Amino acid sequence: MSDIAERVKKIVVEHLGVEAAQVKEDAKFIDDLGADSLDTVELVMAFEEEFGIEIPDDAAEKIQTVGDAVGFIKSNAKS
Amino acid sequence: MFDLSGKVALITGASGGIGGAIARALHVKGATVVLSGTRVDALEQLRGMLDGRAHAIAAKMDDSADIERLAKEAEAVAGKIDILVNNAGITRDNISMRMKDEEWEKVLQVNLTGTFKLTRAVMRGMMKRRAGRVINMTSVVGITGNAGQANYAAAKAGLIGMSKSLAQELASRAVTVNCVAPGFIATPMTDVLSDEQKKAILGRVPAGRLGTPEEIAAAVVFLASDEAAYVTGQTLHVNGGMAMI
Numbered sequence: 001m002s003d004i005a006e007r008v009k010k011i012v013v014e015h016l017g018v019e020a021a022q023v024k025e026d027a028k029f030i031d032d033l034g035a036d037s038l039d040t041v042e043l044v045m046a047f048e049e050e051f052g053i054e055i056p057d058d059a060a061e062k063i064q065t066v067g068d069a070v071g072f073i074k075s076n077a078k079s
Numbered sequence: 080m081f082d083l084s085g086k087v088a089l090i091t092g093a094s095g096g097i098g099g100a101i102a103r104a105l106h107v108k109g110a111t112v113v114l115s116g117t118r119v120d121a122l123e124q125l126r127g128m129l130d131g132r133a134h135a136i137a138a139k140m141d142d143s144a145d146i147e148r149l150a151k152e153a154e155a156v157a158g159k160i161d162i163l164v165n166n167a168g169i170t171r172d173n174i175s176m177r178m179k180d181e182e183w184e185k186v187l188q189v190n191l192t193g194t195f196k197l198t199r200a201v202m203r204g205m206m207k208r209r210a211g212r213v214i215n216m217t218s219v220v221g222i223t224g225n226a227g228q229a230n231y232a233a234a235k236a237g238l239i240g241m242s243k244s245l246a247q248e249l250a251s252r253a254v255t256v257n258c259v260a261p262g263f264i265a266t267p268m269t270d271v272l273s274d275e276q277k278k279a280i281l282g283r284v285p286a287g288r289l290g291t292p293e294e295i296a297a298a299v300v301f302l303a304s305d306e307a308a309y310v311t312g313q314t315l316h317v318n319g320g321m322a323m324i
Binding site (some may be wrong): 038 | 206207248249251252307
């Protein structure tokens with residue numbers, strides 16, 4: 001399970017160019033990690049690819065923090 | 080300059096006069112072309128002429144499911160889409176007093192809404208690859224207006240505003256969005272005009288002649304090229320001086 005959190009963290013670090021230490025569970029992509037709205041779309045796309053899932057638009061809008069992403073993926077990931 | 084080798088272009092309305100010329104020009108510059116339109120025979124004929132590096136997928140631009148399918152099939156068959164040319168367009172001319180709801184809605188749906196939906200479906204891949212060209216075919220009448228074409232002019236003006244907005248959204252991902260605005264071009268769409276109408280139109284064109292589809296295609300090739308990377312949100316008018324904006 002913590003594997004998912006690590007993989008999410010890695011994607012966020014790569015994508016937003018932030019330090020791993022900043023990527024805490026309650027860190028907000030836009031307010032805390034400097035993402036813009038397009039970045040959040042791209043993060044969702046990257047999660048979809050990494051975990052082989054589909055994240056519908058209404059669910060994607062609710063994913064605002066690192067923890068939100070991990071939570072959604074945990075309950076929807078196949079692998 | 081303007082080499083498109085290794086690129087994939089999706090062209091809607093490729094069974095028409097201008098669309099066909101655009102497809103041929105992009106193909107000549109090295110691009111693989113995916114031809115879309117409603118007339119299967121015309122698409123297949125063009126695909127045959129271009130042999131190799133050409134695919135044909137029929138799709139209706141007023142059908143959301145068909146638009147989604149087109150984007151998916153085009154990416155599946157060609158691997159990616161680097162250049163999207165939204166050229167599909169229809170006219171249902173009528174003076175406004177007599178224009179039926181259906182005539183208004185159909186033109187808006189195909190020319191504006193369909194273009195938006197296809198662009199939205201295709202831009203995901205472009206954003207990811209940090210490269211892409213969206214070229215929307217608008218018209219001089221989107222700027223000047225034209226009696227009898229309230230629906231068409233509204234759709235074409237709408238495309239310009241839409242393109243500027245998309246250009247701002249996507250510029251940071253190296254995806255450009257531009258329009259080409261033809262004036263009066265010799266195509267089946269303008270063939271139906273009477274000689275008298277043509278004469279009246281030519282009186283307003285300083286160049287003194289109709290444009291050719293190839294002259295429109297050349298503008299598209301430029302905007303599709305790597306060299307045009309710093310051009311975005313613009314409308315390139317190709318109209319023999321008919322309107323200078």
